[in-house]
Amino acid sequence: MEHKNFKNIDKVTYGRGSFSQLGQTIEPIRQTHNRYFVYIVDQYFKGKDLANRLQNKPEDLVYFIDVDPYEPTTEQVDSLRDEIISKKGVPSGVIGIGGGSIMDIAKALSLMLTNEGSSTLYQGLNLVKKPGIYHLGVPTISGTGAEVSMTAVLTGPEKKLGLKCDWTVFNQVILDPELIASVPRDWWFYTGMDTYIHCIESENGIRNNAFSLAYGEQSLKLCREVYLGDKAGQTSENDDKLMVASLMGGLSLTYSEVGVCHALSYGLSKIHGTRHCYANCVIFQHLGDIYPQGHREFMRMIDKHGISLPQHLSKDWDDATLTAMATVSINLPFMWHHAFGDDWQKKVNLDYIKGLFKRL
Ligand SMILES: [Fe+2]
Numbered sequence: 415m416e417h418k419n420f421k422n423i424d425k426v427t428y429g430r431g432s433f434s435q436l437g438q439t440i441e442p443i444r445q446t447h448n449r450y451f452v453y454i455v456d457q458y459f460k461g462k463d464l465a466n467r468l469q470n471k472p473e474d475l476v477y478f479i480d481v482d483p484y485e486p487t488t489e490q491v492d493s494l495r496d497e498i499i500s501k502k503g504v505p506s507g508v509i510g511i512g513g514g515s516i517m518d519i520a521k522a523l524s525l526m527l528t529n530e531g532s533s534t535l536y537q538g539l540n541l542v543k544k545p546g547i548y549h550l551g552v553p554t555i556s557g558t559g560a561e562v563s564m565t566a567v568l569t570g571p572e573k574k575l576g577l578k579c580d581w582t583v584f585n586q587v588i589l590d591p592e593l594i595a596s597v598p599r600d601w602w603f604y605t606g607m608d609t610y611i612h613c614i615e616s617e618n619g620i621r622n623n624a625f626s627l628a629y630g631e632q633s634l635k636l637c638r639e640v641y642l643g644d645k646a647g648q649t650s651e652n653d654d655k656l657m658v659a660s661l662m663g664g665l666s667l668t669y670s671e672v673g674v675c676h677a678l679s680y681g682l683s684k685i686h687g688t689r690h691c692y693a694n695c696v697i698f699q700h701l702g703d704i705y706p707q708g709h710r711e712f713m714r715m716i717d718k719h720g721i722s723l724p725q726h727l728s729k730d731w732d733d734a735t736l737t738a739m740a741t742v743s744i745n746l747p748f749m750w751h752h753a754f755g756d757d758w759q760k761k762v763n764l765d766y767i768k769g770l771f772k773r774l
Pocket of ligand 1: 558608609612676690
């Protein structure tokens with residue numbers, strides 16, 4: 415098995431109120447390139463306090479982007495890139511402020527501002543030809559690990575797949591736990607469970623190792639405090655922890671791999687448009703035989719926070735739909751390989767995956 419050579423984030427600022435250092439953080443980049451910056455901000459913040467604290471300059475372009483209910487698409491990134499280039503040429507850098515989808519758009523945009531053609535050409539591993547421009551991520555929701563991952567997940571006409579290469583990774587992230595305080599309770603749960611599931615899947619598979627386990631164990635410890643501990647709940651102290659848990663969960667899976675839940679989740683999202691974190695929760699509730707310990711703990715968290723997940727979704731799915739979902743999932747062989755080992759193909763085929771989807 416080849417050993418991964420992971421590109422980490424260049425710089426990280428962490429702490430309450432650290433968002434106020436955004437302006438000074440990007441100043442040297444402005445001076446080097448002597449060009450404007452592009453801000454990609456979640457639409458949610460339009461008209462809110464955060465929108466007045468962007469520290470942007472008059473020449474900068476600020477886009478408020480609605481990522482609900484869909485995840486970012488190749489078309490969305492392409493047209494945004496074309497618009498930016500035609501308006502003002504290549505910027506000094508891109509700043510993404512929002513959840514996982516905004517992180518993905520900022521990362522993809524950074525690459526697509528220097529690489530020609532449609533982003534569909536670059537969906538996959540190391541297909542990007544030139545380094546992107548400077549990009550900085552400010553997560554306002556914690557869990558997906560998008561702030562640290564070397565992939566920018568986009569849904570294209572044919573596949574839901576990341577632009578994955580060293581250049582995808584952020585040059586800088588600012589982790590300010592104050593920013594995640596306004597996350598609605600349901601999403602606080604779903605996105606945190608994405609982190610939790612990253613760690614469970616990372617640990618339970620053949621790519622697990624001491625390096626990924628060290629991050630995964632610490633992330634799990636923080637998740638347990640946030641969702642199961644004596645002081646569980648959406649508090650500022652827990653927001654401080656969740657933000658670090660998300661980062662470390664992301665690092666854990668980067669040095670290992672995700673597994674069955676994520677492979678299924680991509681199939682569910684691609685065919686039905688289900689948001690990533692929510693899709694994971696909808697699926698993980700049915701994976702007790704595959705991840706028994708993690709599943710038990712997950713169900714306790716569901717219980718403790720009174721979260722209700724949909725049941726009997728599959729009764730509306732005909733065979734063609736199930737086949738389409740399973741086809742997306744089986745095309746993530748590295749996840750199945752990690753989860754079930756070298757002879758995974760003896761167990762996993764379209765029918766097996768369709769069987770898993772029928773549990774939903
Ligand atoms: Fe995930």
